[in-house]
Amino acid sequence: MARIVVRFFDDETVEGVARDLDFDEPDFLVEVDDAGGLENNETAWIPLTAVKWVELQRDKELSDTPTRKVAIRFLDGEVLRGHLDGTLERHR
DSSP, rough: OOEEEEEEEEEEEEEEEEESTTSSSSEEEEEEGGGGSSSSOSSSEEEGGGEEEOOOOOOOGGGSSSSSEEEEEEESSSSEEEEEEEOOOOOO
């Protein structure tokens, strides 16, 4: 299970814990942290086609790992800048 923040194309965000997160699959489930705004769900089904980006919580044990600066440019013009530890891999 991974702690994540999901941002959708309409700028809505959901925070929680993802079960079986696999970007090669078309969707995934998130156990929502603050389900107060939801009418009857504590778990959200997230289709990847609705997702702009997913932020994974950084592993504190890897905090001393060297990082590289990265920038991701989206079709709507937004640029997300951050640091990448490890290698950049394309998943399909």
